[in-house]
Amino acid sequence: MIPPFSFVRIPHIIFGAGKLKELYDIIPKFGNNILLVIGGSSLKQSGKWDEISSILKKKSINFSMLSILGEPSPNLIDDPVAKFRDRDLDLVVGIGGGSVIDAGKAISAMMTKEDSIKNYLEGVGNKIHDGKKIPYIAVPTTSGTGSESTKNAVISEIGPDGFKKSLRHDNLIPNIAIIDPELMISCPPSISAACGLDAFTQLLEAYVSPKASPITDALAYSGMKLTSKSILLACSTGASDLNVRSEMAYGSLISGITLANAGLGIIHGLASSIGGLFKIPHGVVCGTLLAEATKMNIEMLQKQGPTGKPGLRKHAQIGALLIGKYDTEENKINEYCMKLIETLEKWTKELKINRLGKYGIKEEDIDNIIEKTGLKNNSVNLNKENIKTIVLNRL
Amino acid sequence: MIPPFSFVRIPHIIFGAGKLKELYDIIPKFGNNILLVIGGSSLKQSGKWDEISSILKKKSINFSMLSILGEPSPNLIDDPVAKFRDRDLDLVVGIGGGSVIDAGKAISAMMTKEDSIKNYLEGVGNKIHDGKKIPYIAVPTTSGTGSESTKNAVISEIGPDGFKKSLRHDNLIPNIAIIDPELMISCPPSISAACGLDAFTQLLEAYVSPKASPITDALAYSGMKLTSKSILLACSTGASDLNVRSEMAYGSLISGITLANAGLGIIHGLASSIGGLFKIPHGVVCGTLLAEATKMNIEMLQKQGPTGKPGLRKHAQIGALLIGKYDTEENKINEYCMKLIETLEKWTKELKINRLGKYGIKEEDIDNIIEKTGLKNNSVNLNKENIKTIVLNRL
Numbered sequence: 071m072i073p074p075f076s077f078v079r080i081p082h083i084i085f086g087a088g089k090l091k092e093l094y095d096i097i098p099k100f101g102n103n104i105l106l107v108i109g110g111s112s113l114k115q116s117g118k119w120d121e122i123s124s125i126l127k128k129k130s131i132n133f134s135m136l137s138i139l140g141e142p143s144p145n146l147i148d149d150p151v152a153k154f155r156d157r158d159l160d161l162v163v164g165i166g167g168g169s170v171i172d173a174g175k176a177i178s179a180m181m182t183k184e185d186s187i188k189n190y191l192e193g194v195g196n197k198i199h200d201g202k203k204i205p206y207i208a209v210p211t212t213s214g215t216g217s218e219s220t221k222n223a224v225i226s227e228i229g230p231d232g233f234k235k236s237l238r239h240d241n242l243i244p245n246i247a248i249i250d251p252e253l254m255i256s257c258p259p260s261i262s263a264a265c266g267l268d269a270f271t272q273l274l275e276a277y278v279s280p281k282a283s284p285i286t287d288a289l290a291y292s293g294m295k296l297t298s299k300s301i302l303l304a305c306s307t308g309a310s311d312l313n314v315r316s317e318m319a320y321g322s323l324i325s326g327i328t329l330a331n332a333g334l335g336i337i338h339g340l341a342s343s344i345g346g347l348f349k350i351p352h353g354v355v356c357g358t359l360l361a362e363a364t365k366m367n368i369e370m371l372q373k374q375g376p377t378g379k380p381g382l383r384k385h386a387q388i389g390a391l392l393i394g395k396y397d398t399e400e401n402k403i404n405e406y407c408m409k410l411i412e413t414l415e416k417w418t419k420e421l422k423i424n425r426l427g428k429y430g431i432k433e434e435d436i437d438n439i440i441e442k443t444g445l446k447n448n449s450v451n452l453n454k455e456n457i458k459t460i461v462l463n464r465l
Numbered sequence: 466m467i468p469p470f471s472f473v474r475i476p477h478i479i480f481g482a483g484k485l486k487e488l489y490d491i492i493p494k495f496g497n498n499i500l501l502v503i504g505g506s507s508l509k510q511s512g513k514w515d516e517i518s519s520i521l522k523k524k525s526i527n528f529s530m531l532s533i534l535g536e537p538s539p540n541l542i543d544d545p546v547a548k549f550r551d552r553d554l555d556l557v558v559g560i561g562g563g564s565v566i567d568a569g570k571a572i573s574a575m576m577t578k579e580d581s582i583k584n585y586l587e588g589v590g591n592k593i594h595d596g597k598k599i600p601y602i603a604v605p606t607t608s609g610t611g612s613e614s615t616k617n618a619v620i621s622e623i624g625p626d627g628f629k630k631s632l633r634h635d636n637l638i639p640n641i642a643i644i645d646p647e648l649m650i651s652c653p654p655s656i657s658a659a660c661g662l663d664a665f666t667q668l669l670e671a672y673v674s675p676k677a678s679p680i681t682d683a684l685a686y687s688g689m690k691l692t693s694k695s696i697l698l699a700c701s702t703g704a705s706d707l708n709v710r711s712e713m714a715y716g717s718l719i720s721g722i723t724l725a726n727a728g729l730g731i732i733h734g735l736a737s738s739i740g741g742l743f744k745i746p747h748g749v750v751c752g753t754l755l756a757e758a759t760k761m762n763i764e765m766l767q768k769q770g771p772t773g774k775p776g777l778r779k780h781a782q783i784g785a786l787l788i789g790k791y792d793t794e795e796n797k798i799n800e801y802c803m804k805l806i807e808t809l810e811k812w813t814k815e816l817k818i819n820r821l822g823k824y825g826i827k828e829e830d831i832d833n834i835i836e837k838t839g840l841k842n843n844s845v846n847l848n849k850e851n852i853k854t855i856v857l858n859r860l
Contacts, residue, residue: 072691072711074481079474082635085678086469240477283480284715288687292679296467316467320679396791 075283077331078240081208081219081247083323087312090118090209090250093163094125100205101160104133105150107174109166113211116256122165138166141226141345141352142173144188151180151187163207165253168215168265168352171208171244176223178206179242191225191235201241208244211253213304213318214265214353216272216326218247224352232346243330249323251315259305263421264353266301266318270294271356272325274364276332278384278449286332289324291391297321298392298413305421333447336457337363343442350429357423361414362460368407370450379403381449385410427465436461470678472726473635476603476614476642478718482707485513485604485645488558489520495600496555499528500545502569504561508606511651517560533561536621536740536747537568539583546575546582558602560648563610563660563747566603566639571618573601574637586620586630596636603639606648608699608713609660609748611667611721613642619747627741638725644718646710654700658816659748661696661713665689666751667720669759671727673779673844681727684719686786692716693787693808700816728842731852732758738837745824752818756809757858763802765845774798776844780805822860831856 084092097104106122113119126133134157136150159181164174180187182202189195208218217223221243222236257265276282277290296317300308308314329338340363341355368385371378386403389410390396398406431439439461440454479487492499501517508514521528529552531545554576559569575582577597584590603613612618616638617631652660671677672685691712695703703709724733735758736750763780766773781798784805785791793801826834834856835849 071708072480072715074484075478076480077475077478079477080472082474083470083472083680085467085471089469284687284691285478285684285719288683289680292683296679313466320467324680 072284075281075285077283077285078221079243080327081244083247083249085249085320085323087250087252087316089248090253093207093209093248094129096207096246097126097131097161097163098129102132103157103159104131104161104163105154105159105177106133106135107162107164107166107170107177108135108137109170109211110137110139112256113165118253138170138173141169142176142223143227144186144225146173147176147180147187147225151177155181159204161205161207163209165209165211167210167212168217171210171215171217172223172225174208175206175217175242175244176225176237179203179223179237179239187225187237190237191233192238194233194235199237199239201239203242205245207246207248209248209250209253210319210322212257212261212265213254213315213322214268216269216322216324216329218244218249219323219326220330226345228346228349230347234342234345247323249319251312251319254315254319255310255312259309260422262309262318263305263423264351264357265322266297266304267357267360267417267421267423268353269318269322269325270297270301271337271360272329272334273297273321274388275335275337276325276328277388278367278381279332279335279447280449281447282332286328290328290332291387293321293324293328294388294391301417302420335363335446335448336367336452336460339444339446339448340439340457340461342444343439344426344431346442347435347439348429348431350426354424357418357421358425358464359460361411361418362463364414365411366452366456366460367449368411370452370456372404374450378450382407384449389413425464426461431465433462433465467679470680472678472680473616474638475722476639478642478644480644480715480718482645482647482711484643485648488602488604488643489524491602491641492521492526492556492558493524497527498552498554499526499556499558500549500554500572501528501530502557502559502561502565502572503530503532504565504606505532505534507651508560513648533565533568536564537571537618538622539581539620541568542571542575542582542620546572550576554599556600556602558604560604560606562605562607563612566605566610566612567618567620569603570601570612570637570639571620571632574598574618574632574634582620582632585632586628587633589628589630594632594634596634598637600640602641602643604643604645604648605714605717607652607656607660608649608710608717609663611664611717611719611724613639613644614718614721615725621740623741623744625742629737629740642718644714646707646714649710649714650705650707654704655817657704657713658700658818659746659752660717661692661699662752662755662812662816662818663748664713664717664720665692665696666732666755667724667729668692668716669783670730670732671720671723672783673762673776674727674730674842675844676842677727681723685723685727686782688716688719688723689783689786696812697815730758730841730843731762731847731855734839734841734843735834735852735856737839738834739821739826741837742830742834743824743826745821749819752813752816753820753859754855756806756813757855759809760806761847761851761855762844763806765847765851767799769845773845777802779844784808820859821856826860828857828860
């Protein structure tokens with residue numbers, strides 16, 4: 071039986087090498103007064119910024135530029151919103167990594183409000199955003215968070231009372247997502263690795279989520295099929311290969327669509343709590359926990375007996391996929407589950423994903439982390455001891 | 466390499482048995498003045514119409530009702546639009562089969578225009594619709610056309626100079642699609658069969674289309690996986706089984722999404738020309754041509770040698786799927802293609818799909834039909850003789 075599900079809208083997607091150029095024809099359809107949100111230096115170093123700004127000038131498009139450094143905090147959103155609120159913007163365009171795409175999304179949403187974004191963050195403020203926003207176009211330059219297709223923007227304040235929480239509304243899904251793999255070619259191996267594992271984690275967690283539907287299953291599976299072929303290549307010999315970058319970009323895009331509709335699991339539960347307490351890149355938390363958390367989930371599903379079978383079968387389908395098999399024989403479910411864990415462990419090693427200890431996280435921090443961690447839509451129920459084991463094994 | 470693609474929005478989907486009830490909470494969000502477009506008698510006979518109208522009255526929602534009989538013609542759209550244009554409607558809701566969903570969609574779009582829909586139909590008028598419309602909610606009661614998730618409404622005028630053409634704009638995708646399999650239980654076997662084969666044809670043609678993307682592939686495949694399990698049951702012993710009806714409803718929904726993004730092939734090319742010339746249900750044209758056209762496409766792909774291999778591989782993947790296999794070994798491509806043709810022929814027979822001759826189509830009509838037939842995004846190029854053979858074999 072297909073369980074009941076709902077599926078929110080997705081952005082209008084424009085995908086393909088060189089597709090950035092369509093941005094210049096799309097912008098005038100929204101108006102002539104736009105805000106471009108970009109990152110630190112990489113877009114400028116690659117020469118792309120000069121190209122973009124000169125074309126916009128040639129087309130007499132009136133634009134302001136805002137540079138976002140690091141993962142967005144409430145101040146990083148509130149300050150530019152205060153500055154641009156009365157400028158009658160027609161459109162916000164975010165061009166950059168996950169932080170930039172999230173920041174642009176949050177800015178376009180907060181431009182219609184008078185107070186701080188903190189008041190609208192889940193579990194932080196007590197207001198609910200109504201979805202009113204300035205139109206927003208997302209142009210990712212990394213393949214990771216999938217923010218180009220999600221309805222939320224993640225905002226962090228790091229410290230002992232820190233948080234990493236979402237501004238969320240169905241209407242915050244970007245109006246248009248332009249996915250141009252050419253923009254990802256210059257992304258360095260360490261970032262490609264962390265982002266790629268973030269995307270794969272999102273696809274996997276959505277696929278095994280109890281909230282999964284046939285739509286998210288079909289999409290997550292196709293995303294894992296392509297990213298699993300390209301993830302190691304994107305961080306090594308295939309970094310300049312447009313096919314490799316396309317497959318990773320596709321995985322990221324799809325991971326955003328599937329997480330928005332099927333939710334995520336314990337890895338993202340931990341990424342939220344750890345990311346609020348420590349300065350650690352989001353993709354690294356996901357990547358470092360991926361194999362360990364998957365191992366724990368599989369163990370707990372195995373302990374459940376028949377009840378755990380559907381969850382195990384889905385993990386096995388991914389394990390089979392990773393060795394190029396699409397049929398998952400019932401008598402090989404455990405074998406394919408082991409294959410999944412082995413492959414994820416191999417990726418973590420080959421992609422040189424740091425352990426948590428590298429970012430100052432110690433054994434004595436774990437209880438505080440667990441206290442702030444939600445299970446989200448994890449494939450199986452885990453107790454505090456289970457979660458502690460996952461973190462301990464990656465310290 | 467992932468070829469460039471674009472993907473238009475999809476409706477907000479609410480799927481599941483009993484989900485019709487969400488309509489009553491959604492309507493007030495759009496306003497208090499709505500138009501309900503329904504079909505002839507089946508909704509009334511099933512008792513659903515009494516339920517819907519009494520709940521709306523209880524909620525003090527001001528509604529008008531319009532009954533659509535048969536496939537929509539320009540007059541069937543223009544007349545109610547003229548009647549309701551000045552009534553300041555907040556929302557149009559279409560509850561019925563493909564014709565009703567298309568009619569509701571066209572009415573919601575034409576309510577913003579002053580002239581006839583004929584002026585905006587592709588290949589008929591010379592105006593282009595700008596996408597402005599009154600919000601539209603689609604609630605299908607059959608599993609077939611997928612109109613609940615497409616950007617077009619098919620309008621026909623039957624006769625020697627007849628046509629079956631689309632009003633089309635990305636923005637005409639329904640705002641919300643409520644897919645409640647309970648509404649499909651009462652659909653009789655002959656209609657379930659024709660509609661089911663229409664949906665399957667759409668999924669198949671989108672899957673093998675040159676415009677297919679990894680997104681449409683993943684979705685079409687998942688749609689074919691579920692409908693192929695349920696299509697015979699829905700028209701026989703499983704007609705009252707909600708699981709069977711869910712799988713068919715899912716296939717229809719997905720077929721709309723995939724056709725909107727990957728296009729269709731020769732079967733729908735012929736359905737358009739034949740449907741304009743003769744009074745024949747759309748699902749029957751598709752169903753009767755499905756096996757024969759697939760056979761011709763496979764034969765022509767086989768003749769192409771290596772060039773035809775990717776197209777054959779995709780047909781083989783469907784053939785394998787229909788016998789429950791997800792791996793498609795390269796050395797078995799022809800075998801799986803034959804399996805596909807055999808299964809489609811078996812379905813046509815078991816579902817008692819009429820031949821074209823039953824609707825007065827004769828051999829001497831074929832040249833005129835071919836003259837008006839476009840290949841659309843067919844998986845392989847076909848010449849007039851090939852198309853003639855397809856039709857002749859189903860006279």
